[in-house]
Structures are given as C-alpha cells and as structure tokens.
Amino acid sequence: MLTLIDRAAAFGPRTAVVSAGRDYTYQQLLDRSARIAAALLAGATDLKEERIAFLVPPGFDYVAIQWGIWRAGGIAVPLCTKHPTLSLRYVIEDTAARTVLYTKWFADKLAPLFTELPADFIRAEDYGSAPTALPDVAPDRRAMILYTSGTTGRPKGVVTTHANTEAQITALVKAWQWSADDRILNILPLHHVHGIINVLSCALWSGACCVFLPRFSEGAVLEVFRRGEVNVFMAVPTIYYKLIHHYHSLLEVEQREISAALRKFRLMVSGSAALPVSVLEEWRDISGHTLLERYGMTEMGMAISNPYLGERRPGHIGQPLNGVTVRLADDGEIQVKGPNVFLEYWGRPEATAATFTDDGWFRSGDIAVYEDGAYRILGRNSVDIIKSGGYKISALEIEEVLRTHPQIKECGVVGLPDPEWGEIIGASLITDGHPLNLDELQAWLCERLPGYKLPRRYIFQDELPRNVMGKVTKQELKTAFA
Structure with a gap:
C-alpha cells in the first residue's frame, strides 16, 4: 500500500495544491492521478517497475503524474526543466524509460529525441483514461530515480523504494511538527x-x-x-x-x-x-x-x-x-x-x-x-577538504570568514594542484566593486584565522558558477584558476 496516497482520502475536500492561480483539492489529485495511472497501464495489471520519465513544470500536473506513475506500479523519473536536450537524453536512455510525459512548454526541447529514442513521447495535458483497478504496490518496490549532480563522472541514478521515501517523510513530519494547517511555498526544483x-x-x-x-x-x-x-x-x-x-x-x-x-x-x-x-x-x-x-x-x-x-x-x-x-x-x-x-x-x-x-x-x-x-x-571530501602540506583544511571555514569582510559579497575557495604542497588554496571573490588590496586582505584573514593556511591565489569575477541547487560548482572554479 502507498501510505502517502492512501492518506489523501482523509483530506479529500482540503486544498492540496495551488498552481496557475487555481486551488486543487486532495480529491481532485486522487481522481487525476487515477486516470493517469489507468492510461499508463493501458490494459495491463501492473507496470512492474517500468520507468516513466516526465518533464512538466512544478504544479498540480507534476504531482498528479508522479502519483499516477506510483499508483500504476511504475518508477517515477522526474526530469530537470532547465537541463539541455543532451542531458535529458542521458537520463531517458540511462533509465531505459518506456514513456516520457511532457507538457507543451517542453515540446521544442524534446523534439530532437522523438525519432532518436525508442520511448513513447506523450503530451501530458489531457493524458488519462477511465479509472480502472490499480495494483497493490508493496513498500519495498522501487519508487523513484533521481540523478545526482556529482563532483566526478557522469550523474548516477539514485533508486529509492516507497519504504525509503516514507521513512524520509515521516522523520521530517515528526521532527518539524507538520500539520494540516500548514501552507508552504515550493520554489525548489522538483527533480531533487x-x-x-x-x-x-x-x-x-x-x-x-x-x-x-x-x-x-x-x-x-x-x-x-x-x-x-x-x-x-x-x-x-x-x-x-x-x-x-x-x-x-x-x-x-x-x-x-x-x-x-x-x-x-x-x-x-x-x-x-x-x-x-x-x-x-x-x-x-x-x-x-x-x-x-x-x-x-x-x-x-x-x-x-x-x-x-x-x-x-x-x-x-x-x-x-x-x-x-x-x-x-x-x-x-x-x-x-x-x-x-x-x-x-x-x-x-x-x-x-x-x-x-x-x-x-x-x-x-x-x-x-x-x-x-x-x-x-x-x-565535501572531494572538493571542500583541501590537503596541503599534510594538513586537512576546510574550504568552508575560510569562505565563512571571507564573507564577513565588508568588501566581499560572495566567495568560493578551492584547492589547486601544487608540486610542493600537494594543494594550495585559491579564493574566487565577488566584491562590492571597489579595489581590494590583497596584502591587506591577507593580513585581515591572518587575524581571524591564526595559524591557518590561507589562500595563495585569488581571482575576481562577476559571479560564481552554481548548479541548479545553488551550490558553487568548485570543479568549474578550479578550471577558472588554471
């Protein structure tokens, strides 16, 4: 049984989602996801963990499709709305997704893949069929594949079961004291x-x-x-x-x-x-x-x-x-x-x-x-822990101090290869636009990080490269120093 979806029946008339200027109830979410599940099954009794990818904007349709995939016994593979076509192709191919559901906003982005991949590409706006009997999905079945951004190599698909997701949800609901009276604004990417x-x-x-x-x-x-x-x-x-x-x-x-x-x-x-x-x-x-x-x-x-x-x-x-x-x-x-x-x-x-x-x-x-x-x-051991002269140095600690400088708006610190020290410390700085004296900055840092190995190289730039979750992309910073 899918507890997350089963619980929704008790909240039937309550508003579950507000999107595109409309309120949608839990009952509407159950009804829409049931029709999507029936269409995905197409007469079968169970998808048996077939991968279903979907590229839709955040909102009611996203949730209905996610729930519909789960209710049909499939594995949900949410795609990133900001990824280029090549990255989307990688995820679709890597998961061997049978079906890709998408909305009109992403038709042009996916169009090159329509004839290149064996998956069925289906417009999601009116997708669905008459409700039918749905399978009983056990908690230990695979529920979702999310792709890591990773620091090295190609992204890997992280597989979670329904039991995994339920454990993650219930731990937070208890710890953060969620209730039915809460209303939350969701501006976060829905492939993470x-x-x-x-x-x-x-x-x-x-x-x-x-x-x-x-x-x-x-x-x-x-x-x-x-x-x-x-x-x-x-x-x-x-x-x-x-x-x-x-x-x-x-x-x-x-x-x-x-x-x-x-x-x-x-x-x-x-x-x-x-x-x-x-x-x-x-x-x-x-x-x-x-x-x-x-x-x-x-x-x-x-x-x-x-x-x-x-x-x-x-x-x-x-x-x-x-x-x-x-x-x-x-x-x-x-x-x-x-x-x-x-x-x-x-x-x-x-x-x-x-x-x-x-x-x-x-x-x-x-x-x-x-x-x-x-x-x-x-x-992070691979990018934030700098190994210099036999010492392990936290890049995050240096960044925290640098951000307190009145002329520094943002920064990123990385380890750079060095034949003598193994790695030396480099700092990329975004300033307030006024000239910054590096000798004075180094003395200022020494006062706040006594005995700490400090940056030996600096670069200035208008912005720091970031991934979709707002993290500074430190591999790209290292390239900028090269």
Whole structure:
C-alpha cells in the first residue's frame, strides 16, 4: 500500500495544491492521478517497475503524474526543466524509460529525441483514461530515480523504494511538527529530494497545502510572504541571499509589511549547501527567525537536523533524525544507516557496493566534527577538504570568514594542484566593486584565522558558477584558476 496516497482520502475536500492561480483539492489529485495511472497501464495489471520519465513544470500536473506513475506500479523519473536536450537524453536512455510525459512548454526541447529514442513521447495535458483497478504496490518496490549532480563522472541514478521515501517523510513530519494547517511555498526544483520530499511530500502527507508560483522571482516570493499566504518556507542559501538583496531595494513601508508577515511564520529552513552565518544573521534581522539548517543527500533524504524547538547553532546541522544512525569514520566522514538510505545506483552495482562499508554503512563523502552535542560540516571530501602540506583544511571555514569582510559579497575557495604542497588554496571573490588590496586582505584573514593556511591565489569575477541547487560548482572554479 502507498501510505502517502492512501492518506489523501482523509483530506479529500482540503486544498492540496495551488498552481496557475487555481486551488486543487486532495480529491481532485486522487481522481487525476487515477486516470493517469489507468492510461499508463493501458490494459495491463501492473507496470512492474517500468520507468516513466516526465518533464512538466512544478504544479498540480507534476504531482498528479508522479502519483499516477506510483499508483500504476511504475518508477517515477522526474526530469530537470532547465537541463539541455543532451542531458535529458542521458537520463531517458540511462533509465531505459518506456514513456516520457511532457507538457507543451517542453515540446521544442524534446523534439530532437522523438525519432532518436525508442520511448513513447506523450503530451501530458489531457493524458488519462477511465479509472480502472490499480495494483497493490508493496513498500519495498522501487519508487523513484533521481540523478545526482556529482563532483566526478557522469550523474548516477539514485533508486529509492516507497519504504525509503516514507521513512524520509515521516522523520521530517515528526521532527518539524507538520500539520494540516500548514501552507508552504515550493520554489525548489522538483527533480531533487529537497523539493520532492522535504516540501511537497511532507505537505501532502500532512494534509497541508503546497503553493507554486508560475515562475520564480524575488519580488513574487516576497509578495506571497507579505500577503500572508504561507507559514512555512524552505530554500537554499542562494535564494535567501537573493531575497535579502531584493528586500533592501524596497521602500521602507514595504519592508515593514514583509517583516511583520514573516514574524508570523511557523518554520523556515535552509539546506542543500552551507549557510553563511552572515546570511543567517541578516535574515534573522529581517524575519525574526533563525533558519533551521539540516543535512541530507539524494541517497538518503535528510539524516541530521537542527531542532524545531531549542537552540539552532550557526554553522551546525544538529542531531540525527528519528530512525537514523550516524557515525564519523576515522577521517571524520559522515556514515549513515537507516530505512531512509537508498537501495542502489541504477544499473551500477560496482558503484553501489563502493559507497557502502563492509558492515553496511553509507559513505556520504562529507567530513564533519561533533561538538557539544551537534554535528558541524567541514566540507565535501572531494572538493571542500583541501590537503596541503599534510594538513586537512576546510574550504568552508575560510569562505565563512571571507564573507564577513565588508568588501566581499560572495566567495568560493578551492584547492589547486601544487608540486610542493600537494594543494594550495585559491579564493574566487565577488566584491562590492571597489579595489581590494590583497596584502591587506591577507593580513585581515591572518587575524581571524591564526595559524591557518590561507589562500595563495585569488581571482575576481562577476559571479560564481552554481548548479541548479545553488551550490558553487568548485570543479568549474578550479578550471577558472588554471
């Protein structure tokens, strides 16, 4: 049984989704997803884990298609709306998707693949047929394949079962005290666990409402806040940075109205990348809220979270969620066990085996320390931990200090190959436009990071390369230094 969908019947007349200016109830979501499931089955009794890819904008149709795939016994493969055709082709081919559902907005992008791939490409707007008997889908069956952005090699398809997703949802619903009275604005990409699980699925599990915008803009988001339409919000640090910048461009009366509305919120969360303390503090000044930071990955959903009630310490990610066990390996790597951890990498048994220890712990690749009852991330082993002269240096710690400099708006720190030191530290800086004296900057850093190895090379640029989740793309930064 699919508990997420079964629970929806109890919320029938309540609003589940707001999109394209319309309210959609849980009953409408059940009815539409049942018709989609029937069309996918096309007379069969069960899709038996066939992969169904879909490229649709965030909103009611997205949710109905996702649920329809699950109810028919298929594996949902959500495609990224911003990816180029070549990247979409890779995912469709890698999963051997039988069907690709898409809306008119993406017809031109997918058109080159219509005759090149064996999949059936079907317009989703009016897709569906008369409801029919649907299969009983066991919790241990594969539910979804999400592709990692990865730091090396081609993206891998992360396979989660229905039991995995239920464990991820229920841990967050309990930890963050979701209720049917919640309304959340979802501006996150829906091919990643952050948007799918943390926002959309937690809301729908709880009988709450998920609100979508036709398109993202800082002004539109702040206007939703000002009107008091939502009381929960989750985003990546880059989004909070953009909202802060736009807020300061508004008239004082508008700022007061937005801040007053934000103070009525129940919960605000930041994740998917390290949250600069400067952003946390400025958002707290604006909203009255200390952002709740948490830690997770595509392979395990969320594993660690700061408390809903209690102290949230800047730079720390808190304690393991209910049902999740965490340990730090000898080099400080976070390793995880629990029902939230994924099943496998699609079609990559060797990669799957390599990411688990002999005794079954998932290797996250992230390095952390445990301080006074809470975990603190030092960085990603492959890109954020710089090995110089026999020392392991956290790029994130240097970035955090650099962001406090009055002339530095944003930065990225990476390790650069060096024959003598192994790696030296390079810093890419976005400044306020005024000349920055590097000798003075280095002296300023020395005062704040005594005894720390500091950047030896700097470059200046107008913007830092980022992936779709707002993380600085450090492999591209290394190329910029070359």
